[in-house]
Amino acid sequence: MKINEMIRELRIKKGFTQEQLASLLGVSAPAVNKWEKAASYPDITLLPALARVLDTDLNTLLSFKNEPTREEIGDFLNKLAVDAAENGAEHAFRMGMDKVHEYPSCHLLVLNIAVTLKGILGMYAKEEHPAFKGEIEKLYERAAKSTDEQIRDRANSLLILKYIDRKEYEKAEELLKQLPEEAGSMMDKRQMQVRLYMKQKQWKEAANILERKLMTKLNEIQSALLDSMIIALEEGRDTDAEEIAEISRQTAGLFGLWRFGSYSAPLQLALARQDTGRCVEILKEMIPAVLEPWELDRSPLYRHMTDKKSSENFGETILPKLLSEFLDPGNKEFGFLQRNPEFQSLMKEWKSKTIS
Known part of the structure; x- marks a missing residue:
C-alpha cells in the first residue's frame, strides 16, 4: 500500500476528518487532501508526528514491509497460477513482476516467481515471448546472488541448464564448479555434469559418472x-x-x-x-x-x-x-x-x- 493510501486508511480508522488531522499537525486541510491524492507528500519533519497522531509507526506509515513468509509466497504462487488460467500468461507475468518489484531483495520470492512464470509461459502462452524469457533469466541471476546457499545453488542450477541448452558450455562449466559436490537439494550436480558431457558428445565421461x-x-x-x-x-x-x-x-x-x-x-x-x-x-x-x-x-x-x-x-x-x-x-x-x-x-x- 502506498503512503497516500496508508494516510487515508489510518485517518478514517481513527475517525478524523481531513480538517481535524490538519489541525492536529498544524497544516492546512488542502495539504492533507493533496497527501491523500498523492499530489504531494508530507514534509519529512512531519512524519514522526503524523505517525503518532495516526497511532502507528514509521515503518507502517511508509509501507516498509518485512519479507514475505514461505506461506505467503506459496499463497501468492497459487494466485499467480489461477490468474494465468483465467487471464492468460501475459497478465500473470505482469502480476508476478509487480510482486518482484514490491520485494526486490527477497531472493526466495524472486526465484519461486521465476520458476512459476517459466511454467506458466510454457503452459498458457499463445506465442513465443523472448522478452519474458529474458526477464525470467534475469530473475535467476538475481537469485543466484543470494547469501542463502540453497537459493543460490538452485538458481545457479537453473542457469546451468539454460546455458547447456543454448550450447554456452563454458558458462555452464563455470557455474558447475560453484555447486557443492553433494547438493542435498532437488538439483543433482552429477546429473547436470552428465547432461553437459552428453551435449558435448563426451560419452565416456558421461557414462563414467552415471556408472x-x-x-x-x-x-x-x-x-x-x-x-x-x-x-x-x-x-x-x-x-x-x-x-x-x-x-x-x-x-x-x-x-x-x-x-x-x-x-x-x-x-x-x-x-x-x-x-x-x-x-x-x-x-x-x-x-x-x-x-x-x-x-x-x-x-x-x-x-x-x-x-x-x-x-x-x-x-x-x-x-x-x-x-x-x-x-x-x-x-x-x-x-x-x-x-x-x-x-x-x-x-x-x-x-x-x-x-x-
Whole structure:
C-alpha cells in the first residue's frame, strides 16, 4: 500500500476528518487532501508526528514491509497460477513482476516467481515471448546472488541448464564448479555434469559418472533392504522378511554386483532365525563366491569403470578373516552354528584350503 493510501486508511480508522488531522499537525486541510491524492507528500519533519497522531509507526506509515513468509509466497504462487488460467500468461507475468518489484531483495520470492512464470509461459502462452524469457533469466541471476546457499545453488542450477541448452558450455562449466559436490537439494550436480558431457558428445565421461552414481545408489539400496528385512523380522512379518531377502539377492544378480554380496541378506535372515540347516546351505555357496573375482567391466552397466576391477587375490585376503569370524567363540551370532557337525566340517575344509 502506498503512503497516500496508508494516510487515508489510518485517518478514517481513527475517525478524523481531513480538517481535524490538519489541525492536529498544524497544516492546512488542502495539504492533507493533496497527501491523500498523492499530489504531494508530507514534509519529512512531519512524519514522526503524523505517525503518532495516526497511532502507528514509521515503518507502517511508509509501507516498509518485512519479507514475505514461505506461506505467503506459496499463497501468492497459487494466485499467480489461477490468474494465468483465467487471464492468460501475459497478465500473470505482469502480476508476478509487480510482486518482484514490491520485494526486490527477497531472493526466495524472486526465484519461486521465476520458476512459476517459466511454467506458466510454457503452459498458457499463445506465442513465443523472448522478452519474458529474458526477464525470467534475469530473475535467476538475481537469485543466484543470494547469501542463502540453497537459493543460490538452485538458481545457479537453473542457469546451468539454460546455458547447456543454448550450447554456452563454458558458462555452464563455470557455474558447475560453484555447486557443492553433494547438493542435498532437488538439483543433482552429477546429473547436470552428465547432461553437459552428453551435449558435448563426451560419452565416456558421461557414462563414467552415471556408472559410479548407479553403483552408489545400489549400495544404498542393498543397505536399505537389509535394514528393512531386520525390521520386518522384529515386527513378526516373516513372509515379508523372506521376500525382502530374495529381492536383495536378485538385485545383486540383476545389477552385476559381486556374487558374494548376494548371500548377505539371506544369511542374515537364517542367522536371525537360528536356522542351522539354511545357514550351512548358504555358506556352502557363499564361501566359494568369496574367491570369485568381481569383474565389473563384464557387465554392460559398468563398461567405463575400469579402475574398479577387483584384484584376483582380494577374496584370498578376506577369506581367512571371514572364517575366523565364523569360528570365533565370542561371536554370539554364530554360537548356535559352531556346535553343528556339518558346519564344523565345512569350516575345517575351507580352513585347510587357506593354509595350503
